[in-house]
Amino acid sequence: MIGILIGCLTLVVVGWAIVKGKYAPLVLFASGAFMLACAVFFDTGTFMPKKALPTGNDYLNIIEFIRYMFSNRLAGLGFLIMTMVGFASYMTHIGANDAFVNIAIKPLSIIRNPYILIFVAFMLGKAVSMVITSAVGLGVLCLALMGPALAALGINKKAIGAVFVTSGACSLVLLGGSTVASAKACDLSILDYVFLFKIPAGIPTVLAIGLAHVFWQRWLDRREGWNCEEHKGETLVFSEDVKRPSTAAPKIYAFLPFLPMVLVVVFSQYCISSIKLDITALMLLCVIIGMVCEVIRWRGNYDKIAAGLKVFLQSMGKALSGVVALVIAAGVFAEGFKALGMLDAIVDVAHNVGAGAVGMSILFVAITTLVTIIAGSNGASFYPLVEMVPKIARDMGVNPVTLVLPMHQASTIARPLSPVAGVVVAIAGMLQMNPFELIKRASVPCIVGLIVHHVSVFWLAI
Template sequence: MIDCILAVIILVITGWAIAKNYDAKVVLFAAGLVMLYLALIGGNDVLGAKATSGLAWADPFKVIREQFVRQFSNAGLIILTLFGFAAYMSHIGANDMVIKVLTKPLSKIKHPALLIPLVFWIGTCLQIIIPSAASLAVILMATLYPVLRAAGLSTLTAAALIATTATIVPTPLGGDNVVAARVLGFENVVDYVFYHCAPITIPALFVMGIVHYFWQTYLDKRQRSELEVLNQESMIEENRPEKNTPIWYSIFPVLPLFLVIFFWVFFRKAKVGLVEITLFSLVPAVVSELVRNKNAKETMKDLRLFFNGMGDGFSKVVVLIVAAATMVAGLRALGLIDAISRSVSDFENAKAGLMLAFSAITGLITFISGSGNAAFYSFIEIIPQIAEKAGLDPIMVALPMQCMSNLFRSMSPVAAVVIIVSASIKVNPLVLVKRTWVPLMAGVLTVLLLSFLKYI
């Protein structure tokens, strides 16, 4: 009992530190190590008799080592490869070409109001190419925002659409989907995305687009005089250099997605994973750059950005996952996870209660901290065990929790994506949040309702 109380206290302190914008990775590692050593002091085993190093005081650090090994042999390597691929695609201008191709038809739409849901849905699809919400916002503010303003959308409407593009797109290339599929026991991430994620998130995205239309047009009418001044003052300066990239380069960023679906449909028994597919997709892009630039040395130099991108994936995502897993190991060593599992197994209505509880906690931490990844990766590892004890499908808890970590991010005034967009149009982040929270809450309610109906 004392161990569980200590675990809860540390968990609360951890949540507070993340909410106060302390580095999430360091906080989670520290919390995990403290709990593991408390477990050792209390006479608990943190590794098991077969896995122990033989020196109890060194076992907590061996836990971290084991987590790194585990991640690199599963989701970690996939995430590194996808980050490297995205970095190279951005450098050669292929990502810009995708945006150009997808957004060009928008300039031909004569009725500005019709642009609102269409821009939201197209922007959401772009998250498949650029998984980082902040990076996507930077690119869209430089490329799409001027198009939207020229088409007649108000400054705040255009900004709100861009700030909410990176949310819950169902893509097998998303790092959160890769991790969720691995933890939930799916051999192929496409199975998780196609059969579970897409049926929940696609209707939610549709609802959010429609709500965006009504909410933005309502606020535009209500704030007409304020917007007239803001529309004149909020000017975005274009600082992105032209790369003279051929338009057909737009095929390269989406090639991994096409190949993943192709192998999933026609060669389901083939053991071809995301790493192999991504590396294969990289080759034609490199060859095309070699032919276009006619400079082998420069092309090889540019290819280093792929490995630099892998480093970003390691520091931004993989280390965060390992840190969260270390904290989970500490919670398990102190017995808190077993205590929760035993308690929920005694309640008949544990299904809805667990789903709402974990969704609410994830959403709250995300809103306060502005970062959804830390909350999601912290809890996903413990979901299967707790769900099994409660007698429910772990997806019913994990999937809504995953969606909350993305939806609440763009409602937070301290989220990087909100700060970037609001700073670009020179308004207070709270002004932008007023534009984003209603459509996003519509998505939250839709996800919870559909998850409950599908998995009850």
């Protein structure tokens, strides 16, 4: 009982710290170490993995456990995330992402109906999200590129902002840090997690969000007395200079950001099963291919090639201090949570009230959504919780996908509902509008997305 009480109080403190914008990895490391120390003192549970080296002292074992987490996560999941982030930054540096975006926005010029255009613009934003995984970067870039064209057709700037603030909602990215962590928690390969569950559940969700935008933006426009015909030809003026894609990179570079997604399928049981290529090695191969393209493009200019490699390595370092540190800290936090007996208590409560997979999934989604809205970050809400899922799923005898995937996507779908989320603040600032007005415009599409996605996951998991 004492362990559960300490765990609940720690959760309150952690929630308060995240709301106050404190550095999440430090919050999770400190709270996790505290809970582990309490577990030792009150003898509520063990936490040392078999591969860790006992120190001979229970309290010093906490330090050894943290060392083990760094060693274990950096060598596997952490290094993979670092290479993914480095690859994405390298693609931006060489102009490959811009080359794709320049091609993607062309369909806008052939559509004239403003509300159909809202749907198309959202779908184009989702297409761009496949190569630009930063929610802020994605939203700002899409707004800078497509916003003026939408405004010229008379579309309300509030609707334009809402479309692009939700561009990152319900991620369909094949390779990403949260996707890798989710697949691991479900004990599935990345391909199986993505192609059997993530994308099949994501496609109807994306379509539902897009359609919800059409009807919700139209209803709000009519309520505000906005007539698109009366506003045709208007210009969209941003409050600050924004980056526009360069046209310097060759058009063929538009394929490079998708290369990892193609090769991960090619070198798998679905295609060439004789070649076994680790996903991290595959990411490094894609970077090398990109560098070869740069060698040809710049005719062997050493400084150009070296600058690209420097961007790749520096981005890996930034990922270590950001997402990777959060993943490792979340592991320490989750282990402390577990050692105090909190997970067993949650499972017992679920069994006693008759809440099976559906009930637990709704609970996790509700917590993830709430934390995402409060903190404005999908990582702070997702990584600590996903660490706890495998044990809960085993103890309840349910498919871990039914717990992980709804929570995974809820962390992205709920982000546009947070007034402190980077993408909300950035787009509201560019359009010189109140963030809460932007959230209002994004609210119904996001709520529809949460519901449709949850239903889709359980339909797939049956």
